[in-house]
Amino acid sequence: MQLIDGKAISAQIKIEIAEEVAKIKASGGKTPHLAAVLVGYDGGSETYVASKVRTCEEVGFKSSLIRFEDNVSEEELLACVEKLNNDTDIDGFIVQLPLPKHISEQKVIEAIDYRKDVDGFHPINVGRMSIGLPCFVSATPAGILELLKRYNIPTQGKHCVVLGRSNIVGKPVANLMMQKGYPGDATVTVCHSRTPNIKEICQSADIIIAALGVPEFLKGDMVKDGVVIIDVGTTRVSSSETKSGFRLKGDVAFEEVAPKASFITPVPGGVGPMTIISLMRNTLLAGKKEIYN
Ligand code: GUN
Numbered sequence: 001m002q003l004i005d006g007k008a009i010s011a012q013i014k015i016e017i018a019e020e021v022a023k024i025k026a027s028g029g030k031t032p033h034l035a036a037v038l039v040g041y042d043g044g045s046e047t048y049v050a051s052k053v054r055t056c057e058e059v060g061f062k063s064s065l066i067r068f069e070d071n072v073s074e075e076e077l078l079a080c081v082e083k084l085n086n087d088t089d090i091d092g093f094i095v096q097l098p099l100p101k102h103i104s105e106q107k108v109i110e111a112i113d114y115r116k117d118v119d120g121f122h123p124i125n126v127g128r129m130s131i132g133l134p135c136f137v138s139a140t141p142a143g144i145l146e147l148l149k150r151y152n153i154p155t156q157g158k159h160c161v162v163l164g165r166s167n168i169v170g171k172p173v174a175n176l177m178m179q180k181g182y183p184g185d186a187t188v189t190v191c192h193s194r195t196p197n198i199k200e201i202c203q204s205a206d207i208i209i210a211a212l213g214v215p216e217f218l219k220g221d222m223v224k225d226g227v228v229i230i231d232v233g234t235t236r237v238s239s240s241e242t243k244s245g246f247r248l249k250g251d252v253a254f255e256e257v258a259p260k261a262s263f264i265t266p267v268p269g270g271v272g273p274m275t276i277i278s279l280m281r282n283t284l285l286a287g288k289k290e291i292y293n
Pocket residue numbers: 094095096097098119139140168
């Protein structure tokens with residue numbers, strides 16, 4: 001069993017991005033600028049956004065954090081999106097999800113200029129991805145593919161089972177795994193809460209991408225020997241052993257599954273760090289106008 005070290009790979013990519021940013025700056029180019037919009041005080045979102053802002057600084061990007069109280073109106077938030085769309089110094093921006101119930105996430109996502117949509121959530125980016133055109137690929141799926149690539153994990157003709165059908169992970173990663181070329185060319189099955197025979201399907205999988213958000217859902221008896229496991233789960237569970245009072249649990253019962261796996265991502269330190277670094281890569285591409293002019 002080999003551990004897929006997302007922390008180490010993301011640290012390596014961070015250096016690669018920082019070097020490229022330094023070159024851009026040295027040749028008089030524009031410093032890439034990412035803005036993040038954060039609404040309310042959700043613990044998870046606060047942590048993620050703080051981490052995104054910190055990573056921007058580490059790679060040499062400019063970053064802006066725009067905060068709103070959780071009673072902000074949809075109109076006000078849409079006005080902010082419009083302002084960011086028109087701000088020529090901002091190369092890309094994200095609106096951290098989830099948003100309060102009174103605001104339509106879809107409306108906000110669709111208001112973002114797709115050329116600045118470094119989260120890759122806008123229907124234009126999702127649509128372009130699904131037909132294999134250049135676009136911003138959302139960060140978690142992009143991070144998963146990068147891990148498969150950097151560990152040279154074969155995917156062609158493999159049975160890849162995706163657990164979960166979210167717009168952020170399940171659907172896009174399933175789509176990417178079946179695209180032509182490496183790391184795609186897989187035969188993909190998507191399982192979700194209404195799939196009756198998940199155990200049997202998982203037992204036939206060469207690669208399992210678990211993104212259900214159900215802690216320790218995937219048990220040892222559900223996988224075959226040699227399986228590749230990508231665990232996207234990051235459920236916060238309370239813990240008396242950590243300073244923060246919680247710890248992250250993946251969707252995979254690691255102790256049971258790891259001995260049977262050929263490769264496995266840990267939680268934390270697997271997919272998580274790759275997500276932020278993929279956002280940085282998208283911001284770099286946005287700054288360089290490499291995908292859209
Ligand atoms: N909430 C959970 N993951 C994400 C993400 O990748 N981007 C945004 N904007 N919100 C999220």
